[in-house]
Amino acid sequence: MPNNSRILISGASIAGPALAYWLRRNGFQPTVIERAPAPRTGGNGVDIRGESVRIAGLMGILPRIRERATDIRALTFVDAANHRVAGMPNSTFNAADDIEIMRGDLAEVLYEATADDVDYRFGDSIHSLVQRQGAVEVAFDSGRTAEFDLVVGADGLHSRVRNLAITPEADALHHLGLYFALGQVDPEHGRPGEVALYNTPGKVAGVYRSAAHDIATGFFMLREPRVLDIDYRDQDAQKALLRGYFETESWQVPELLAQATSDPGFYLDAVSQVRIPRWSAGRVTLVGDAGYCATLLSGAGAALALEGAHRLATELTAADGDHRIAFDRYEAGLRPTVAKRQRSVHAGSAMLVPASRPGIWLRNQLTRLLLLQPLAAKVFQPTPAAAA
Ligand SMILES: Cc1cc2nc3c(=O)[nH]c(=O)nc-3n(C[C@H](O)[C@H](O)[C@H](O)COP(=O)(O)OP(=O)(O)OC[C@H]3O[C@@H](n4cnc5c(N)ncnc54)[C@H](O)[C@@H]3O)c2cc1C
Structure with a gap:
């Protein structure tokens, strides 16, 4: 068994289970703790591309991912009467060779691939952690306490691990001036x-x-430069917030809003990047959105989570569990990819959410004249060199 083998991972979405898979395979003993009572469903399609396709292949989950892949053929801009005004092929x-899969499906595939030999604890969360010589003492919200050799935050944009051990949230998040929300709606709307x-x-x-699915998602994005004071555990408050911004809109918005906000898997979050000078402090590190969220505008969140998890486990294995060596190498190896993906987001927001009527008109004209497509392709399809 390698040194430092008792590893606590906070978060069971994409990065957490992927890391647990690789750690287990290399002889470590990961425990995954997730605040939700079960793996969370929900989310639109996320992309597995480039290096992350190779990693999913090594994990043996590629057939399951392909089985559950989405079939999206076009992006269409419509007017209030639901007429197509412009669009692009997917x-x-x-x-x-990119694969798009619903985020909830990917989380489920990863959970299924690890559930038999990883200790998952749902419905609990890290309350506090204290780093001592040679170990981390963790107290959980449930009142339980336990000791681990290392702790990894895979707990997303509002990572509690990051807050407790590395950097306060206010210093870590760089708000891109947008909010995003979604929930399931009647497929007849799409x-x-x-x-x-x-x-x-x-x-x-x-x-x-x-x-390829008999479900549909209603989603919403809005420009709001202010950092709103949102309680991310209070879904009712999030729903009220979204209604406040969208309830007077036309098209199918009233129905989509009513249905999406009735979905128990409703999700709302700021579109913010995590940019911090160090992903690790002592025996604690971060993986996925918790450490380096690039946002959905990058189209790279799931890919970075899979890549980061693989790289972190590989470095820990190569260093025989020596976290000082492994965390440094993990960070040095992945930072260039993260930086490129984080830089790519601004064109995406201008395309998806123009700020003004002339901006919407211009976006539609450029799309019709096929002038926007090369830019969209550049933003969303990193070349292998850019992704390396
Ligand atoms: C419900 C949901 C819907 C999403 N929809 C989209 C989408 O449509 N498009 C897109 O590009 N990205 C979406 N994302 C984000 C996307 O999953 C990530 O960008 C990417 O896949 C990296 O995943 P991650 O595992 O690092 O973080 P995340 O997917 O954000 O997962 C973090 C996990 O940690 C858990 N968690 C949070 N706090 C704690 C805590 N204190 N203790 C224990 N567990 C905790 C969360 O419940 C969650 O399961 C969504 C995320 C979620 C959770």
Whole structure:
């Protein structure tokens, strides 16, 4: 067994289970703690591309991922009467070997691949942690306490591990001036194989409907430069906030809003990046969005989580559990990829959520004249060199 083998991972979405998989495979003993009572469903399609396709192949989960892949053929901008005003084929955003899968499906595939030999604890959370010589003492919200050799935060944008051990949230998050929300809606609102988007200045509402699924997601994005004081555990307050911004919009927005906010898997978050000078402090480190969220505008969140998890486990294995060596190498190896993905987001927001009516008109004209596609392709399809 390697040194420092008792590893606590906080968060069971994408990065957490992927890390648990690799640690287990290399002889470590990961425990995963997740605040939600079960793996969380929900989310639109996320992309597995480049290096993360190779990693999923090594994990043996590629067939399951392909089975559950989405079938999205086009992105369509519509007007209030639901007429198509412009659009792009999905190939603009995805290279031939990219795989798009609903985030909840990917989380489930990763959970299934690890559930038999990883200790998962749902419905609990780290309350506090104290680093001592040679170990980390952890107290949980449930009142339990335990000692681990290392702790990894895979607990997303508002990571408690990051807050407790590395950097306060206010210093870590760089708000990109947008909020994003989604929830399941009646599939009849969407056309199979299409992502439909309806814009008004500074806002977009849409329906994501894979032709391979009999569900659809209603999603919303809005420009709001202020950092709103949101309690991310209070769904009712989040729903009220979203209604306040969207309830007067036309198209199918009232129905989408009513249905999405009735979904127990409703999700709302700021579109913010995590940019911190160090991902680790002592025996604690971060993986995925907790350490280096690039946002959904990068199209790279799931890929970075898979890549980061693999790299961290590989370095820990190579260093025989010596976290000082492994955390440094992990960070040095992954930072260039993260930096590139974090830089790519601004064109995406201008395209998806133009701030003004002239901006929407211009976006539609450029799309019709096929002038926007090369830019979209550049933003969303990193070349292998850019992803390396
Ligand atoms: C419900 C949901 C829907 C999403 N929808 C989209 C989408 O449509 N498009 C997109 O690009 N990205 C979406 N994301 C983000 C996307 O999953 C990530 O960008 C990416 O996959 C990296 O995943 P991650 O595992 O690092 O973080 P996340 O996917 O954010 O997962 C973090 C996990 O940690 C858990 N957690 C949080 N706090 C604690 C705590 N204190 N203790 C224990 N556990 C905790 C959360 O419940 C969650 O399961 C969504 C995330 C979630 C959770």
